[in-house]
Amino acid sequence: PDLDVEELEGVGKVTGAKLKEKGFYTVKDVAFASVKELAEIIGNEERALQIIEAARKMLGLHSFISALEVYERRKKIRRISTGVRSLDELLGGGIETRAVTEVVGEFGSGKTQLCHQLAVMVQLPEERGGLGAKAIYIDTENTFRPERIMQMARARGLDPDQALNNIFYARAYSSDHQMILVEHAKSIVKQHNVALIVVDSVIAHFRSEFPGRENLAERQQKLNKHVADLLRLADAYDVAVVITNQVMAQPDVFFGNPLRPAGGNILAHGATYRLWLRKSKENIRIAKIFDSPYHPEGEVSFRITEEGLID
Ligand code: ADP
Ligand code: MG
CATH class of the missing domain: 1.10.150.20 (5' to 3' exonuclease, C-terminal subdomain)
Structure with missing residues (x-):
């Protein structure tokens, strides 16, 4: 207790x-x-x-512990399957609780689809890759679609209405509101069996409210607090946090990838794992992990269909 x-x-x-x-x-x-x-x-x-x-x-968190203890604690981390076998393998078994996973990609790369799918997958029993738990969904771009949740739920054998009932939804109208919603999320997590918090997207309000260089310092300070709040929530309550991030063009890059994640250092340091999605032909998408403390770099592909994300 x-x-x-x-x-x-x-x-x-x-x-x-x-x-x-x-x-x-x-x-x-x-x-x-x-x-x-x-x-x-x-x-x-x-x-x-x-x-x-x-x-x-x-709580025994104040000083050094042995690496064995770290290992024992890490064994308690739980995983939520993405519903895509190759993507799960890339992630070492799914997305982790007690961590912030950032999903980066261009418009239409499948970030929101993945968030919807995770909100369904978390509800499945453990033997089917879920945690038999509920999700919190913070939507900043108004792209959450309950109809899509119902399609994905049906495809996984869940009752669509029940699946919707297990998702706590809030639309965030500003960056301040988004930050306050994380506090509200904390009290929901305490009262309900929640194992996933989605923030889609983490950056949109911050980018539009703090444009230009002159606002950059203030924006980064607020974003830093927001991501730190999310990471603490993940760690303290054993939930998985998934945030989505936009990409921006770097005009000065002539070789290599001209795109980079928005949000700068704050997101680079705040997120535990970073997943980059990009479009391939038709409904095929490619996922890659970057900046990971322990995942090997690699790429996998999946498809977005009526049933959701599949191998
Ligand atoms: P992002 O959030 O990265 O901008 P989305 O997650 O919204 O991108 O992905 C949009 C893609 O998902 C589109 O290419 C669209 O075709 C596909 N998509 C959305 N709904 C469906 C569906 N019901 N069936 C098949 N594909 C879908
Ligand atoms: Mg989206």
Whole structure:
């Protein structure tokens, strides 16, 4: 069970109430918080640091552990099948919980289709590649289509209405709203068996609200917080987070790939795994992992059909 934040040394009723008001209900929430955000709530950086340290200590997260322990912890990571065998193999068994997987690609490369499919796949029982769990879907481009979920659910033998019922959906109207929705997501994750959070796309609002170089610093600062919030949520609650990202043209590249992921360093450092999708002929798409801490580089292809993504 999650320990109440008031169990922490140095947190009484008053501080406890302030923290809960901002969404920090448990020791775990505090352990994964940043000093800055906690200091903003309790008004004192030093005390914020002490409280976070106490929370980490309580959960055994405060110092060094053996690599064997790291390995034991990694074994607890769960995986959601993409429904495409070759893509699962590329990913080492599917997308991981406790990680942020970024899907990058041009318009029409299949990012949104993959997000829809994962929201269905997560619902399947474990023996069929799912986690018997629900999904949260944050839609920033208004491209979520329940009809598509129903098609994919039917193709996998799930009841279409039930499949829709197992997806918590929110349309994000601005970057601020998108960030607030992640806080709401946290409370849903606590109450329901959620194993997947999709943010499609993570970058669109940020790009349109903060155009040009003069806004870049502010944009990156906000985006950094957003991705950090998502990563903490993934880590603390054992859920898989999938974000999609756009590509942009680099006018100064003459050799090699002239496209690069939008979002700059923030996304490069925030996402644990990065998957690049690109169009091939007709309904064929090619997927490739890049920047991975342990996946070999490689490419696989799949098709987008009425039934969803297939080998
Ligand atoms: P992105 O999010 O990367 O811009 P999408 O995930 O929206 O791209 O992918 C769009 C592609 O998916 C289109 O090429 C479209 O033909 C294909 N697609 C969408 N729905 C279906 C369907 N019901 N049957 C077959 N292909 C589909
Ligand atoms: Mg899309």
